[in-house]
Amino acid sequence: MRWGLVLLAVCLGFAGPGAATEPLGDTEAGAKLFSKCKGCHKIGEGAEDKIGPHLNGIFGRAAAAHEGYAYSKSMKRAGADGLIWTAETLDAYIEKPRALVSKTRMSFPGMKDPQDRADLLAYLRAYSDNPADVPEAEPTATGTDHDLDPAILALKGDKEYGEYLSSECLTCHRADGSAEGIPAITRWPEEDFVIAMHAYKQKLRPHPVMQMMAGRLSNDEIAALAAYFKDLEK
Amino acid sequence: MSFNRRAFMGTGLAAATVLSAPAVLADGHGKPRVVVIGGGAGGATAARYLAKDSDGALDVTLVEPSRTYFTCFFSNLYLGGFKQLSDIGHTYGALAANHGINVIHDWAVGVDRGARTVTLAGGAVLSYDKLILSPGIDFVDGAVEGWSVAAQNKMPHAYKAGSQTELLKAQIMAMPEGGTYAMVAPPNPFRCPPGPYERVSMVAHMLKANNPTAKIIIADPKPKFSKMGLFQEGWAHHYEGMIDWIGEEFGGGNVSVDPEAMTVTIDGEETAVDACNVIPAMKAGRIAEVAGVTDGNWAPVNAVDMSSKADADVYVLGDASQQGDMPKSGFSANSQAKVCANAVRGALTGSKVFPAKFSNTCWSLIGTEDGVKVGATYEATDEKIAKVDGFISQTGETGDLRKATYEESEGWYAGITADMFS
Structure with missing residues (x-):
């Protein structure tokens, strides 16, 4: 009985609030939103780097770590400093790219609506490691809402x-x-x-x-x- | 601290105010006067911020003997061949031209806190309303048996940058093949805690390229040192078998030197050396002692504004001060100078005084593009400058991160020297 309580506490402690098995968002809505991105980014089978790097396997990867793409100095610095693309950091980046990576070459102004971002992330997520094979912890957990008051x-x-x-x-x-x-x-x-x-x-x-x-x-x-x-x- | 002296000075001060007031007015402008002694990271920054932020409301005089000031920070990179000496030399023209600071190249030799005057070696007498001392360090007499300042050409300290640094580099370059470089490291507290160990890294870097069978011995009175794990990892990686660190437990504190014979004796064992860098125990730059604001080797200050505990009109910045938890570094002195300038300007012009905030980061270079750093933030308490939060580079970091850290240190150097001299 006592063990049960302890285990429960430990599980909650690791999972954090709201991180259980909730999906990131609606992948179909995300696919539509990706039209804003696809002028520069390709995703899916056979995707190659264009103006921006292709986005297969982006979750869990360090910033500027995709070989063969010429990243900005600012993005390389973020990668060297330890920026890893997770649901949380991608969410912050898509919301306002320059607020996370000061001189990123990505000319996208940002996506304000948290639901849109969640949907877009759910779509991108489908082209990283299969969620079924990966525990629902970082980098696949839902990002905490970092929106500033x-x-x-x-x-x-x-x-x-x-x-x-x-x-x-x-x-x-x-x-x-x-x-x-x-x-x-x-x-x-x-x-x-x-x-x-x-x-x-x-x-x-x-x-x-x-x-x-x-x-x-x-x-x-x-x-x-x-x-x-x-x-x-x- | 001698409270008798303090009480005595207090009385003297009250009497002297009456006497000195007409002297200031007689000079014809009536602006409050600040005299800053020492043009390094503490003094140059304080003078610059006072003059810049007061828009001419203050008369700021900076007394610094050197016309070209060589920063101690980054002087190890000159030893390692990563910088030219000219890269770390700075002049004071912009402080005079851009901010109206009266720059006097002379030594301050006397302070009369009663009369509130400073006497210069050339004979001039400067009166002040507030005096800021930022004199850096001097060495404790007799700290290393056999060594005195008279022997500094045979066994350089190179801990005040410039000709000493040049001399040490020349001696290292002239070492015979397979020769020995010895360093006598100082006890705590001392200027730039990672400095001796960054220096060893830079000397090793240069020897590895020019004299790869040479040896380095460090006699150290301390059981451990700043960034020890990071340096030891780097030494094993870049300079395997080259560096022998003899710490306290192996008798590293039991050292004597013979500058004529060029020998170093560590815990009874004499070794012939080809270059010897003696970094003795340190104390506040002499003018602090002359001014009577030291207690032991250092000058105690109030954390809130860097004012001396012995005299509310005297402030002590940087290495010379005894303030609490901050390391003695150029970054610390620069940080303290801004808090002090804000307080002094407030006291003399009535401008708003904001709460003290301090910070420090020390970067060190271990090998080519292998930079590490340690840093912390601090706050003023009634007792001291107290550490709030900190970080340190980790062992096993990627080459990319170490390179970024090194590039950041270059950026910092450009930033802080602009903040001091532009």
């Missing part, structure tokens, strides 16, 4: 505070916007900046320094930085 996006940043906080960023990032070895953070749209910083805070974006730095910034502090860097001229 609209109240966080609506916060108005205090630029003066942002200027002070920015000094910590400028030990590594350049005020003039140059990006040798370390990405540029000036002149970003505020929303992209806020989403990117929260993605580090939630450890969706890989990078130990940035996860640590973002991890201790409050919502107001992230808004303040976004407001300051948005207008920083050389």
Whole structure:
């Protein structure tokens, strides 16, 4: 009896809320949504790289790890930092590509509706390892909903505070916007900046320094930085 | 800390304020004056942020003896052949031109905290409302038996970058085939905790290409060191059999040197060496002691604004300060300088003072494109600068990640030097 309880607790602990056997989304709806992608990406039997890499076997693969495709520097850096394509990271990427990989060459602006993204992911998922053969844990589990609270996006940043906080960023990032070895953070749209910083805070974006730095910034502090860097001229 | 002295200085300060006030006004501008001593990662950053952010409301003077400043960080990469010496040299012209900082190339030799003046070796006397000391390190006399600063040309420390670094490199290049390079490593606390071990990696890198049968011995008074697992993994991988680290338990702390005979004696065993890098125990740069703000080897400060515990109008940054958990590094000094500049500007102009936030990351290069890093964030408590969160590179990382880490360190170097000197 006691063992039963312990085992139950352990199972719940590993599976996490809502990750059981729920499908990602509706594959048929996802197939229709894929029309937005297919100008650049091919998927299915015999798919080859076009403008973008083919998407067979994308789940569980490291970013920029598909051999033979010339990825952007930014995507390669994300891969080296440890970005793995899971339901959760793909969901974040499709929602707003540049918020996850700053200078990705994927010119897709993003897909706002969470249900659309889930459907599209369900479609993509069908061309990775057969779900029946893989336990419903990462990378096949449903992503947690990482959508930022609209109240966080609506916060108005205090630029003066942002200027002070920015000094910590400028030990590594350049005020003039140059990006040798370390990405540029000036002149970003505020929303992209806020989403990117929260993605580090939630450890969706890989990078130990940035996860640590973002991890201790409050919502107001992230808004303040976004407001300051948005207008920083050389 | 001598509280008698502190109480005495307090009285002196009150009396001196009356005397020094007319002197400031007599100069004709009445702007609050900040004097910064030391133009490294702490001092240059503090001066730059004070001048930049106050829009001319403050009179900022930076006193630094060197016209060209060679950063200690990345000087090991020069030893390894990854950088030219000129790559790590910086001048102060932009601080004067872009921000109106009065840059004086001279040594500060005296501080009168009562009169609030600084005396320079050339004889000039500067008065201040706030004094920021960022003098870096000096060496503890007699720390390594047989070595003194007088012997630094025979056995360089190369722990203040520039001519010493050049000299050490020349000596390593001149080693005979199969010769021996010895390092005497310092006890804690010291500038740049991974520095000696990155240096050994860079020396090994150079010797492997030019003198592959050469040997490296490190006599270390410590039982362990920064990023130890990462360095040892890297040494085994890149420089197998070349490096012999003699830690505390094997007598690494029981060392004497003879610079004339070029021998090193470790735990009673004498070894003839061809190049010897002695990095002695360290203390705050001498001007901190002269100013009377040190307690033992270092200058205790309040974490919230880096003000000296001995004098509220004096601030101590970087390696010279005793602040708590932050390592003595260029990154730390730069981080502390920004907190300090914000507090000093607030005190003198009434600008808003924001809460202290500190951070540090130290990158080290082990071999070609094999970079590692360690870092942490910190906050101010009543007691000290206290660590909040941290990370360190892992052993067994992919070559791609190590390369990205190295490239990131290059980006950081460009970033921090722009943040200090542009």
